[in-house]
Amino acid sequence: DVKVTQSSRYLVKRTGEKVFLECVQDMDHENMFWYRQDPGLGLRLIYFSYDVKMKEKGDIPEGYSVSREKKERFSLILESASTNQTSMYLCASSTIPGLAGGEQYFGPGTRLTVT
Amino acid sequence: LAKTTQPISMDSYEGQEVNITCSHNNIATNDYITWYQQFPSQGPRFIIQGYKTKVTNEVASLFIPADRKSSTLSLPRVSLSDTAVYYCLVGRMDTGRRALTFGSGTRLQVQP
Numbered sequence: 325d326v327k328v329t330q331s332s333r334y335l336v337k338r339t340g341e342k343v344f345l346e347c348v349q350d351m352d353h354e355n356m357f358w359y360r361q362d363p364g365l366g367l368r369l370i371y372f373s374y375d376v377k378m379k380e381k382g383d384i385p386e387g388y389s390v391s392r393e394k395k396e397r398f399s400l401i402l403e404s405a406s407t408n409q410t411s412m413y414l415c416a417s418s419t420i421p422g423l424a425g426g427e428q429y430f431g432p433g434t435r436l437t438v439t
Numbered sequence: 440l441a442k443t444t445q446p447i448s449m450d451s452y453e454g455q456e457v458n459i460t461c462s463h464n465n466i467a468t469n470d471y472i473t474w475y476q477q478f479p480s481q482g483p484r485f486i487i488q489g490y491k492t493k494v495t496n497e498v499a500s501l502f503i504p505a506d507r508k509s510s511t512l513s514l515p516r517v518s519l520s521d522t523a524v525y526y527c528l529v530g531r532m533d534t535g536r537r538a539l540t541f542g543s544g545t546r547l548q549v550q551p
Contacts, residue, residue: 328482359541366526366543367483414482428475430482 328431347415356398443542461527
C-alpha cells in the first residue's frame with residue numbers, strides 16, 4: 325500500500341515563527357502536493373512538485389514556500405507564520421502521467437494552530 | 440481554472456442509491472474529473488476518475504454528459520460507513536496545464 329506520512333498530526337506555533345511541515349511518500353511517486361483545508365472552502369492547492377527540485381505554485385501560494393531535495397520528501401515552509409495560516413494541511417502524492425493529478429494518495433494531515 | 444460547485448449536504452438512508460452532482464461549467468477540453476471521499480481526521484481517498492460518458496468500478500459509477508459541464512457520482516446501496524464528505528476535482532497535470540480545482544465538498548449523512 326502507498327503510504328504518505330506527515331511529520332506531525334498537531335502543531336502549535338506562535339505568530340512570526342518559521343514553520344516546517346514535512347511529508348514523505350514511500351512509492352517513488354513523481355508528483356507531490358500540498359493543500360490546505362478550511363471549513364466551507366474545501367481543499368485548496370498551495371504548491372506542487374513534479375520532480376526533484378521542481379515546483380509550481382498552486383492557487384494560494386502566498387506566504388508559503390516549498391522544498392523538494394529528494395524524490396520522497398516534500399516540505400512546506402511558512403517563513404513567518406500568521407494567524408490566518410491556522411488550518412489543516414494535507415500532503416499528497418501521485419504518479420505520472422498525472423491526469424487530474426492522477427490518483428492522489430493523501431497523508432493524514434497536520435492541524436496547525438498559529439497563536 | 441475550472442470552478443466546481445457541489446451541494447453542501449445530502450441525507451440518505453441505508454440501502455438507497457445516492458447521486459451527487461458537481462457542476463464545472465468552464466471545464467477545459469483535456470480536463471479529467473475525479474471524485475474523492477474523506478472521513479473525519481483522515482486525508483481524502485480516491486473513488487473514481489473519468490473523462491466522458493460513464494465509468495464504473497467496484498464502489499461507484501461516474502456519469503459525465505456529452506457537454507461535460509457537470510458530473511454525477513453514483514453510490515449504489517449506501518451504508519452507514521458511506522457517511523463522509525465527497526469532493527469533486529477537475530483538472531489535469533500534464534505539461535502546459537498544471538491546474539487542479541477541488542469543489543468545496545458534499546457532506547453525505549446516511550441514516551439507518
